[in-house]
Amino acid sequence: MDEELLVYEQDEVYTLPTSQEELSVSGKLRIIERRHGVVVEWRCSDDEATTDSEWAVINSAAVTFTHHNVSDSVEISTPRRNVRPIAIELVDLRSYRIADDDSLVLIQRDGTTHPALAFRSGSVLCFVEVLLRYVAVKRSEKDSNLYLVSDKRQAAMDEELSAMNLVPPRRGFPGAGGPNHWLNTQHRVWGFINNLKRDPYTTTVGALSKFYDAVLYTGVEGYIRESDGAEDDVAELFHSLNGFEDLEPGYELLTKKGTLAERPDVDRLAPLTHDDFQQFLDDDGRILDVEPLKQRIFKGGIHPNLRRELWCFLLGHNLWNSTYIQREERRRQRENLYFTMKQQWKTITEDQESRFTGFKERRSLIEKDVNRTDRNHPFFEGEHNPNVVLLHDVLMTYVMYNFDLGYVQGMSDLLAPILYVTQNEATAFWCFVGYMDIVYRNFDMDQSGMKQQLKDVHQIVHLVDPELMSYLEVRDSANFYFCFRWLLVRFKRELNYASTLRLWEVLWTGHPCPNFHLLVAVALLDTEKNTIMENKFGFTEILKHINDISLRIDLDATLKKAEAIYLQIASSPNVPDCVRTVLGLPLQEPSTSQLRIRKDDEVDGKATDDRSGSDDGEVIVASGAGLVEVVSNMIGTAVRHLSGDDLTDATLEVIPRQQDDAEKCFEAALSHQFI
Incomplete structure (x- = not known):
């Protein structure tokens, strides 16, 4: 066993919860000198008992969820948390972040980002003072909360x-x-x-x-x-x-x-309540003004007590202009249709299935996926849970409803929250049908829909943040494969359940533009930009870092930033038509750059060393002669x-090889991040 020298120890260092319902975990933070090097270590305390409810500790399962029962009259909270111990050799520590509340986040060279640690007693500065004995620390110029760690000799x-x-x-x-x-x-x-x-x-x-x-x-x-x-x-x-x-x-x-307008500040509202919703209904139950209601949901989401009813509207199960009576009649008709389709696959015999390869394969895949979908959520946890059976049955019925698409991995992630909110088999099915009508391109066999979304993110980032785009290009990450899981299941694996439900209903409104989920991705990248660039992460490190920030995302801040980016783009001139098309903005008239090309064509072949410039801002190259x-x-x-004449041939030979490498990189990223 290596000899150890404890040079720093701090008790009552807590993990910060990722949601309001989640509880913190108490532990000890240490810096230890060992024969092979210096290690920073955090481990859960042996004695977790405390009388302070604010710092109560439960360390049993994985994530925290708040469960609403069917009547929505009682809210049952199930706090839980499983935090892995932290052990980092200083040679692997790339940076750390000290937030305004003095919490500490440790970031490794491979992109691993550990949970935030809060000091109930003592100070994070004491930890930093001891750290400075072994490494050099420099504060980031771009992010005042980020500190870069390097070897003292190199510094x-x-x-x-x-x-x-x-x-x-x-x-x-x-x-x-x-x-x-x-x-x-x-x-x-x-x-x-x-x-x-x-x-x-x-x-x-x-x-x-x-x-x-x-x-x-x-x-x-x-x-x-x-x-x-x-x-x-x-x-x-x-x-x-x-x-x-x-x-x-x-x-x-x-x-x-860039020539973008200044990014504005935006505010969010409180969730839509029952009283708020009543103002949009007439006496027969018709919704009078659909777009203002959608705008209100976009700005604040929906209160949990109202979510079941309004999700049926947002996902097309209920029609906006229908009355109470019409909605009830439509519900009965669709329920009967659902159970008719369900009976179709339930009556397929084993002999039939042996000659129905596509059906057999999809059944097998569904059975595997439902057994690992949200099993740490109270609604789906435990053996022989009837809700898991419902999840299976709804997915199997969707195979019969849309056999061309069938079932693809990831669909169970999209259905589970819908089943949890509606808590009705037929209603969950038809709402899921509405959701799949929105995201079906995510499940193209050739993944063309996903690749197109990644290209769209590329176009938006290139416009909004050329600096980040340049960095990603240099680091072989401009393909944005690390965003694959975000877009495939609409950030479900990045957020806790409550935040997932709120984000989805915001996206379903279609406000303020189509493909708003792409702007949410851009907003997250903007938030993580300094951490990625200052730590000089490459593709693998970025992928690891993106995975590690799941369940630590501030949804309200992200939605504000995403909306602000949209308003910034919408109010800016000279936005490329490719971005305008993605965001549903009107295409612009012929740009000044096109006019400039025509002007350049007119003077093509003439001497340019004596040009004096033009009214549109072109400059004299001769003015920079010294440079x-x-x-x-x-x-x-x-x-x-x-x-040299050999460059063209060499470049042409590399292109097919680069395309093959890009395809392999895409498959590797998909496997690492999602499957």
Whole structure:
């Protein structure tokens, strides 16, 4: 057994709950010196008893759910929590986050993100002080709550490099001359040189595109110098090369400065109550104004007592303009139809099934899936639970209703919350039919529907956050495969049950636009952006981090951000038509960029070194002559490499191989994240 030296220990360090109903788990946080290295460790306390109800501890199952009985008159809470112990060697610790409430989140190099820890006694600063004995810590420039951990020797080398002042500060740049500014400049310089050695083709094209972007879209006045000093040109160039610190070979980085409007602040409302709903009904039960009601549900969701009734409207089981009597008649008719279809598959004999391969395979898959769907929820837990039987029967009946689609893994995840809310077999079936009419493309055999949604997310992120898009492209993650599970089951595995129900009813309203779930995904990525980029996560680490944030998502904050992103896009000019189509926005008139192309065609072949610019903001390339000279001198070798005749053939040979690799990557991500 290794010798151990305990250098730090703090009792009463609690996990923070992921919902209001969930309870915390008490534990001890330690830093231990061992023969093979230093370890940060958190484990549950042996004695969990406490008289303080606010800090009551239950450590038995997995997640917390609130169960509403059929009459909705009594709410039964079942608090539960299972927290794995934490053990991290310091060499594997990439960063940590200290929230405004002084809670601590530890993040590993492989993307593992541990539960937030709160200090009931003592201070997180004491932990940090001991940590500083072994590692160097730097506060993130982009996220004041994030602290980056590095080896002390490497940090000392970076400081020495910064002290050399190889590159001067950018003239007029805020904070020029500060230590963080110098450090980032040196990283850009050495990162660029290192990339040039590894992949001159990609680095050269990327650098020239960055240079073109900076000159073309910043304006002439930003690049006219009072003096033609080469040092200023060098500094300006490398400040325009943001994102090239760790460029991987084979990527061409092209980023254009955005023209989006300012993102507004939005508010959410309280859930729709029974009294609120009555204002939308006439004496016969018709809903008078459907869209205002949907807008109200979008802004606040639905109170649990009202959810069963309104879900039937949102999912098409009830018609909006029907009366009480008409809805009851429709319910009886559809119930009879459901049990007729159910009887069809129940009367299939074993002999028939032996010659009905498709049916047999789907039955087998359903039986496997229902036995592992939400079994930690009180509504489905336990052996011989009749609700699990209902889940099975509804899915089997859907096979008979829509045999072309049949059953695909993931459908049980979409049905389970509907069955829990409606608590009626036939009603759950028809609501599930309505939901499948919305998301059926998620279950295409060739996965074309899912791939299209991932492409749509790509388009939106490219518009809203070019910096993040550039980073993901460099890190081989621009395919957004890590969002696959989010979109497939509409974030069900990322949220607790109560939040899942609220999110789904918000999405079903169709407000404020089609495909709002894509903006929810973009909002989550925006929230995790700094953690991903500052920790320099690659594809595997991003996938691990995305999986680890499940059950820790703030739904209200995410919905606010998603709506704000929509309003930002909707109020912005020059939004690409591909994004407008996805979000249901009207297509725009021919853009100024198209007019500019025509203008460029008119002057094609003429000398451009004496152009004085145009009214639409095009700039004189000659104005940046000093900068061009610097670029040419620094990457001359790479430019000569570009002039070789062998590049085209080599590039063409790589394309099929890249396509095969992308397909394999997609399948691997699907397996790792969902199945």
